[in-house]
Amino acid sequence: MRHLTTRRATGGLAALLVGALLPLLPGAAPALAADPCLSEAQPTDPLLGLPTGPGCDDTVPPTTSILTSRPAVVGGWIRTTSIAIDFQGEHPDADADPIAYECQFYDSPAAPTSWSPCTSPVRYDDLDERGATPYTFRVRAVDATDDAHDLTTDPFFPADADLPDYDQTPAELVFRADATTPSTFGFLRTTYYDQDQQATPMVTATSVQVTLQSDEGDDQQPARYRCRLDGRAVACADGLATLRGLKPGPQRFTAAAVDPAGNVDPTPYVQSFFVPRNLTAGDVVRSSKADWRRVRLSSAFAGDYLQSSTYGATAAFPVRNVREIRLLAPAGPRLGRVQVRIGHAAWTTVNLASAKAEALHVYQLRDQFSPLRSGLLQVRVASRGKLVRVDAVSAR
Template sequence: MTRTRARRGAALVPTALVAALVPLTAAPAGASPGCTDETRPTIEIIPGVPIPAGDGCDDDTPPDTVLSASTPPDAAGFVSVSTMTFSFGAQVSDGDAGPFGLECRLTGPAQAHDWRACTSPVSYAGLPDGAYAFSARTVDLGDSARTPDDGVAPTVTDAPDLDPTPASTSWTQDTKAPFVFVTQSAYDEDTPTQPVVTSSTVPIRLNSNEPGSSFECTDNGAPVTCSPGRWELVGAKAGRHVFSARTLDRAGNASAWSDPIEFFVPTDLARKRGWKKVKDTGYFGGDAVRATRRGARLVLPRAKVGELRLLAPSGPRMGKVRIRVGRRDWHVVDLSGSRSALRQHVVIDRYSGMRSGRITIETLGHRPVVIDAVVARPNRFPPAQ
């Protein structure tokens, strides 16, 4: 009888031990406020031998990742460099002490790789042009190898132990400079490399070989606002103009400055004694001067003249004027003829040599004359393209 009791007493020990190891009332693993460590609790039935004693808490606050690029993409998402360096690191909001690891990934036409362990900073050199994306994420190494669930029902899903929203930077790399194309629309048969502009604006066409490019322009060395496609320079002052442009693509690469184009803006005439201002949209600048009596004079400031033209309308009842530079010979211009709103009368051609002095225009007779503008310039021109 005594042995039987002893056996029954011995048989009760494992049951008590199991009850101690796995309490029937143990709560399932789950998120706990302030939980930063998923290590399961233990007890020591045998001193020095810890044994899991139930579910631990679940750290459901994943780490964040911060990321910065050596060359941030511009507003259009472009960079103009072929080497990119990224610095990144862990950021926590719940006081978790870690330890933490880092993983990164690169997608693109070269050097691409899937998620892999990495350390900050990471550099990629010699990248070919194309579209790329770099991502980095933080891993809670302390929790990723653990689960707070002891495996006894009910089983719960462990919250992620890595950053579910990796930090990312996307960019399009473009390291090639674009090309610029500048075309002037003004045409001049006599001086094609430096045409006389007879409209109130100067039409110029700007194009680039890369869509979406912007432009920078200069007129006589001063910057002017310009735009792609057909564009018009407004308010150009009288005289010789040298225009140049370059294009900048969306990555900020700049082309070389274009070969300069030249044009000449006539001098619009102001009303003088004996002359009356008349307006018409067909006139250069929208106005001209008109005289109806003999001897009415217009005197322009002193200039060096190698070519002289008179812009004036013609008509069957128009009169004549004479023009000279300084004390040189007079040149007579007959404005009669078929009706034309604007004609260029070449008074001194570009091959007649240089002269200097005040330019004097004088009416001959009493027939009406209208003078629109004057072209007075040296006879040195750039070679034909």
């Protein structure tokens, strides 16, 4: 009996020890929360098939996303009058109900109140171009099974509320359509009107500006421009091209408008022009180095001109296949004369004297119908005791 008592005591002691240690052991995992309502279908009697209780309200609708559009919307525009849009929906939980879709497509300031069934992809054709109001496409995913069952109208177990079974934050795509390429117009800003060479006018400065316009774009979304000068890209995106440091000779400027949708004018605006050669100290012949002086003047062709009062002082440079010659020089009272020729041809005399002073005057010595000539083009002082000033020569 004592032995038995001892064993019982020992067993009781063990039980006490276990009981004392239980609070020190890691806690057991809490019971899992009840699964959320995934379907609003009511429980039914397995034999009769009649509802045995109310259905739960699935409060988690599917989510919606737009995958792609063809063509892609870039900057709020498409460059066609048709679009196809791919979209999808998915349940954010373990819901296995099928998903349906409802869409809206409109170009009015306010969204319509109705939705139409749709499937992915959806396509829209014959879109109006450059409308005042952009097109809006909206799509929402719908839990098809739950949406077909309104808990509040159940004849056996009506519920007080049934939350919407569609995505209340629809996916949205907003865009305008424009499939028409723009046209580009330009204006060469110059104070000299070249009536003889209107297709390729001569300019009277080494820096000129070209103003550009297009038949597309507005103040909110203006057209942009892409420009090139003799094949080299130049800045003009805002519609004004300032061409500086122009080299002598023919120049070709092109500009293509780019409308807000990204359409590019396939027939760019073209403006050709001719830049005279600025006369510098480098053109003075060796025997006349001491006779010419460079004078800086902002209104001169390239910011300076050559000046001399020494009879016979000469500046020269080679030319090839030239018909037309124009001399750009200041005019004014008490100025002298210069002579110009190519090679060994006869000299043409130019009188720079004028009652009214001009910072830059254009003297035409040969026109575009004159015979071709090549050789050394020479400009020499032809008066004695009078100052002459020469600025630039256009030879083409």
